[in-house]
Amino acid sequence: MHSIFYYSHELATYDFGPDHPFKPERAQKTFELCRRYGVLDLQHMTLKDPPALEHEKLLLAHSEDYLEALRRVGQGEIFKEMLSFGIGPEDNPPLRGIYDWSRRCAGATWDGMIELLDKDTDIIFNPLGGFHHAFRSQAAGFCYINDIVIAIREALNHGLKITYMDIDAHHGDAVQDAFYREDGVQFISIHESGQYLYPYSGSVEESGDGKGEGFTVNIPLPPKTDDEVYLEVFHRIVLPLVKGFRPDVLVAQLGADTLVSDPLTDLMLTNNSYTEIVRELKGLCGKILATGGGGYDIYRTARCWTLAWAILNDVEPRDEFAGLVGGMMFGPEVEVSSLYDRPYTVKGPDKDKIRQEVDRTIRYLIRRHHLR
Ligand SMILES: [Zn+2]
Numbered sequence: 001m002h003s004i005f006y007y008s009h010e011l012a013t014y015d016f017g018p019d020h021p022f023k024p025e026r027a028q029k030t031f032e033l034c035r036r037y038g039v040l041d042l043q044h045m046t047l048k049d050p051p052a053l054e055h056e057k058l059l060l061a062h063s064e065d066y067l068e069a070l071r072r073v074g075q076g077e078i079f080k081e082m083l084s085f086g087i088g089p090e091d092n093p094p095l096r097g098i099y100d101w102s103r104r105c106a107g108a109t110w111d112g113m114i115e116l117l118d119k120d121t122d123i124i125f126n127p128l129g130g131f132h133h134a135f136r137s138q139a140a141g142f143c144y145i146n147d148i149v150i151a152i153r154e155a156l157n158h159g160l161k162i163t164y165m166d167i168d169a170h171h172g173d174a175v176q177d178a179f180y181r182e183d184g185v186q187f188i189s190i191h192e193s194g195q196y197l198y199p200y201s202g203s204v205e206e207s208g209d210g211k212g213e214g215f216t217v218n219i220p221l222p223p224k225t226d227d228e229v230y231l232e233v234f235h236r237i238v239l240p241l242v243k244g245f246r247p248d249v250l251v252a253q254l255g256a257d258t259l260v261s262d263p264l265t266d267l268m269l270t271n272n273s274y275t276e277i278v279r280e281l282k283g284l285c286g287k288i289l290a291t292g293g294g295g296y297d298i299y300r301t302a303r304c305w306t307l308a309w310a311i312l313n314d315v316e317p318r319d320e321f322a323g324l325v326g327g328m329m330f331g332p333e334v335e336v337s338s339l340y341d342r343p344y345t346v347k348g349p350d351k352d353k354i355r356q357e358v359d360r361t362i363r364y365l366i367r368r369h370h371l372r
Helices: 025-035 064-074 080-085 097-118 147-155 173-179 227-245 273-285 299-313 349-366
Strands: 004-006 045-048 124-125 162-166 187-194 218-220 249-255 288-291
Touching: 004 097, 025 173, 064 097, 097 124, 097 147, 097 288, 124 299, 147 162, 147 173, 147 249, 147 288, 162 173, 162 349, 173 187, 173 218, 173 288, 187 227, 218 227, 218 349, 227 273, 227 349, 249 273, 273 288, 273 299, 288 299
Parallel strands: 004 045, 004 124, 124 288, 162 187, 162 249, 187 218, 249 288
Antiparallel strands: none
């Protein structure tokens, strides 16, 4: 077994600005927490610096026009046409350095896939990746370069069969779009329903087209969905689908914005279900390429990603500094004793409504994919 953790302090301290919810700093918090819990000095692992992706590889997911616009923006140019590429004052600001930053974040995911082609490497984690909203010629949802599409394209060119599993609270729209008409990629996204949340897509009816028919699977969930309901959906739909497809590599976008504390979404998960899912995914495929993704409560996101890394490596995180007076405090002090959240369950009429809605979705998908 060999695993690789990609990290760069320089990339993790890149700043989208004080008012922007996207904080690359989460990767730094994850790195520090992993270190503190003794899961960055494992014998079988390598720590690797993200390489910058070459232009030719960027073309696996993006158009020349778009890349040229992004390159100019990265050099500090501001021009009217950038708006037509989704770059503007709101979600995707014209940041100096954004081209090189994105190229290296994506470089880690791509390099991870290349490493997995080697038979001795099984586990990859890039907490600076997972930009599932970046389209071919359009920046969107804080995403500029779609590292996931690039890495999957590379894998397809090597003849591999890929399952893409997206547990971010938002629908993985641009990844879906890239492979919608193909049968080499099984796309599964479990997310807060597009009726309520950006990017307003990902309904159960979106299930692929042409020879890709049936290879796209969307599982939208109502606001306030909790661990119990989430795990039921995962067990009844995702497990049998992935087992049936038998991928060579499982690409997992591990966005942590499904947590009850996340300021941008309305799902109510704790990291107990989050980690249970990571454990199950690990059991589904021998080779896993995991990326970060959303996660706007940065401390809890770092805890999720630390736990995910430990689980993917079959180790238990242990606090090397526990009991030290004046030891480092991490996040809310009361929670320092454990990386795991307290259980949380939604009850009452809300829960009944959620159950009914989710049961309908489960029945639909079971029929649609002949799961029984
Ligand atoms: Zn998200």
